[in-house]
Amino acid sequence: MKLVLSRKSHNSLSDQIVQQIAGRIQSSMLTGGEKLPSIRQLSVDAGISFLTVHKAYKKLEQAGMVKSIQGKGVYVERPAQKEAAENSFDWQLSIPAYLTRSSFHSRPKTTYSFDYSAMHSGLLPTIYLADQLTEMLKAEPAILGTYGDVQGDALTREAFSTYFQKQLGLSSAADDLIMTTGLHQGIELIAKTLIGPGDVVITEAPTYPGVLDILMNRGAQVIPIAMDEEGMRADLLAQVAKTYHPKAIYMNPTFQNPTGRSMSERRRKEVLYQAQLHGMFIIEDDSWSELYFDEKPPPKSIKAFDDEGRILFLKGFSKALAPGIRVGTIFAEGPFKKLLLSAKASSDLGTPLLTQRAVLPFLTSDRMMQHFAKLRFALELRRDKAISILSASFDSSVSWTVPEGGLNIWVTFPESVSTVELYEYCLRHDLSFLPGHVCYPYEPASHHLRLTYSLLSERDLEQGLHAFVSLANDFINNRLESGC
Ligand SMILES: Cc1ncc(COP(=O)(O)O)c(C=O)c1O
Incomplete structure (x- = not known):
C-alpha cells in the first residue's frame, strides 16, 4: 500500500496514515474483509516507526473501520460492496485514488433522502423558466x-x-x-x-x-x-x-x-x-x-x-x-x-x-425576489417541522443547530454513536443523510450528521423525519443493550 506521508505536515504521521486509509475505506477502494499490510511491513515501506503505524491502526480500530484479529492481522471492517465483488474490474481498486468524500454523491438514492443540500423541485420556478427558455430559443435559435x-x-x-x-x-x-x-x-x-x-x-x-x-x-x-x-x-x-x-x-x-x-x-x-x-x-x-x-x-x-x-x-x-x-x-x-x-x-x-x-x-x-420570499416561507415551515420532530423524539444527549436560513440542520449524538454505522443502518431502511465525518479533513469517524430539510416533499419530510428519529433511537438502544 502506497501512502504519501510528509514530516513537514502539521498532522502527525499516524494521523496522516489514519486519514489516507480511512479515505480509501470510505470511498470503497478498500473493501470489507481486505487485509491491511502488517504493522511491520507498513513501517518498513513508509520508513516510519513501528509504533506510529501501531498507533494509526489502533485509531482506525477505535473508529470501527478495521478489526485486528490476534495472530492473523488487521482487516477492513466494512462489509464488501456487491458491485465490487461481482465485477471483473476489481484490479482498479488497487490504484490509489483521491476523491473520497465525493463518493457519497454516487450512493443509492433513497425514498427518505436527507443527504443532498438541494431543493425539492416543487419549490423551484421550473415551469416559468422552461416557458421563458422556449420563447427565448424560438426568438434567438x-x-x-x-x-x-x-x-x-x-x-x-x-x-x-x-x-x-x-x-x-x-x-x-x-x-x-x-x-x-x-x-x-x-x-x-x-x-x-x-x-x-x-x-x-x-x-x-x-x-x-x-x-x-x-x-x-x-x-x-x-x-x-x-x-x-x-x-x-x-x-x-x-x-x-x-x-x-x-x-x-x-x-x-x-x-x-x-x-x-x-x-x-x-x-x-x-x-x-x-x-x-x-x-x-x-x-x-x-x-x-x-x-x-x-x-x-x-x-x-x-x-x-x-x-x-x-x-x-x-x-x-x-x-x-x-x-x-x-x-x-x-x-x-x-x-x-x-x-x-x-x-x-x-x-x-x-x-x-x-x-x-x-x-x-x-x-x-421582480419574480426573483417574489420567488425568494415564497421560498423563505416554505423553508422556514420545514425547518420548524424538523426541529419540532427532533425535539419531541430525542433526549438531551442529542443536540442540533437551529438554522436561521438555508437548508441544513447539524445533529450531534453522544460521542459513542458512530453516524457512519447509523448511516448504513438507515440505508437498509431506505433513508439517508450525510454522515458528519465527510465534513472534516482528518477525522475518521464522527458522531455528527447533516439533515437537509429542503429536498423532500412536505409529506415525505414529515414521514421521513419520524422514520429517522425512530431508526436513530432504535440504533442507540440496540448499542446500549449490546454493551457497545
Ligand atoms: C456550500 C456549497 N457550495 C457550493 C456547492 C455547489 O453548488 P453548485 O451546484 O452551484 O455548483 C454546494 C452544493 O451542495 C454547497 O453546498
Missing part, C-alpha cells in the same frame, strides 16, 4: 450555434452585477465577474489557479465536503478551525495564521453547509482583518444568503468590506433557482481575475450560453 465568451455572456454578467449591487450591497462591475458552471466550478478554478502542493488552507470545521476533495487533490494541507455561535473562531484563526502561514481561507459564512450557522458581522470583519494581517485571500461561498427566515437579512457578505481584492466571492443559483441550469459566478478583482480567466479557458472554454441566458428573464424581473 443562434444561441445554440454560438460558443459562449470565456468570461461569460456580457448580458448575464450585467444582470448579475445589478443583482449584486441591489440585493447584496456589492459594487461589482460586470467586467469583474466570470460566469461559471455552478459555484463548485468557481472553487475548483480558484484552487487550480492559486493553491498548490503544501499550501495551507483554512476551512470551517465542519465544512462543505466538496471543497475538501478539491483542496486535498491540489495537495493542500487543510486546517479546519472550530466554530462557535458566531462562526469560525477568530482567536483560533489568529493562532493558526501565525504558526502555519496559510495562503487562503475557504468559508461559507451565511447559513453554513453543513451546520446552518451564520457568521456575525463582527466576526466577518475579524476574519478579514486576519486575512489582511497575514496576507491570506478568502474564498467566500455564498450559495444561499437570500434564504433567511428572520425579518432582517443576514449580515452583508465579507466581500462588502473588502477594498483590496482579497476576497474571491462566489455566487451560485443552483440551490435557490435551478440545479438543472447550474449558473454561478466568481467576483474577482485585480490580477486574480486574469489568472482565473485563463483557468476557465483551460477548463471548458466558457460556460454554455444557453444556461447563462436561461436565468436572465428571472434575474432581471
Whole structure:
C-alpha cells in the first residue's frame, strides 16, 4: 500500500496514515474483509516507526473501520460492496485514488433522502423558466450555434452585477465577474489557479465536503478551525495564521453547509482583518444568503468590506433557482481575475450560453425576489417541522443547530454513536443523510450528521423525519443493550 506521508505536515504521521486509509475505506477502494499490510511491513515501506503505524491502526480500530484479529492481522471492517465483488474490474481498486468524500454523491438514492443540500423541485420556478427558455430559443435559435465568451455572456454578467449591487450591497462591475458552471466550478478554478502542493488552507470545521476533495487533490494541507455561535473562531484563526502561514481561507459564512450557522458581522470583519494581517485571500461561498427566515437579512457578505481584492466571492443559483441550469459566478478583482480567466479557458472554454441566458428573464424581473420570499416561507415551515420532530423524539444527549436560513440542520449524538454505522443502518431502511465525518479533513469517524430539510416533499419530510428519529433511537438502544 502506497501512502504519501510528509514530516513537514502539521498532522502527525499516524494521523496522516489514519486519514489516507480511512479515505480509501470510505470511498470503497478498500473493501470489507481486505487485509491491511502488517504493522511491520507498513513501517518498513513508509520508513516510519513501528509504533506510529501501531498507533494509526489502533485509531482506525477505535473508529470501527478495521478489526485486528490476534495472530492473523488487521482487516477492513466494512462489509464488501456487491458491485465490487461481482465485477471483473476489481484490479482498479488497487490504484490509489483521491476523491473520497465525493463518493457519497454516487450512493443509492433513497425514498427518505436527507443527504443532498438541494431543493425539492416543487419549490423551484421550473415551469416559468422552461416557458421563458422556449420563447427565448424560438426568438434567438443562434444561441445554440454560438460558443459562449470565456468570461461569460456580457448580458448575464450585467444582470448579475445589478443583482449584486441591489440585493447584496456589492459594487461589482460586470467586467469583474466570470460566469461559471455552478459555484463548485468557481472553487475548483480558484484552487487550480492559486493553491498548490503544501499550501495551507483554512476551512470551517465542519465544512462543505466538496471543497475538501478539491483542496486535498491540489495537495493542500487543510486546517479546519472550530466554530462557535458566531462562526469560525477568530482567536483560533489568529493562532493558526501565525504558526502555519496559510495562503487562503475557504468559508461559507451565511447559513453554513453543513451546520446552518451564520457568521456575525463582527466576526466577518475579524476574519478579514486576519486575512489582511497575514496576507491570506478568502474564498467566500455564498450559495444561499437570500434564504433567511428572520425579518432582517443576514449580515452583508465579507466581500462588502473588502477594498483590496482579497476576497474571491462566489455566487451560485443552483440551490435557490435551478440545479438543472447550474449558473454561478466568481467576483474577482485585480490580477486574480486574469489568472482565473485563463483557468476557465483551460477548463471548458466558457460556460454554455444557453444556461447563462436561461436565468436572465428571472434575474432581471421582480419574480426573483417574489420567488425568494415564497421560498423563505416554505423553508422556514420545514425547518420548524424538523426541529419540532427532533425535539419531541430525542433526549438531551442529542443536540442540533437551529438554522436561521438555508437548508441544513447539524445533529450531534453522544460521542459513542458512530453516524457512519447509523448511516448504513438507515440505508437498509431506505433513508439517508450525510454522515458528519465527510465534513472534516482528518477525522475518521464522527458522531455528527447533516439533515437537509429542503429536498423532500412536505409529506415525505414529515414521514421521513419520524422514520429517522425512530431508526436513530432504535440504533442507540440496540448499542446500549449490546454493551457497545
Ligand atoms: C456550500 C456549497 N457550495 C457550493 C456547492 C455547489 O453548488 P453548485 O451546484 O452551484 O455548483 C454546494 C452544493 O451542495 C454547497 O453546498
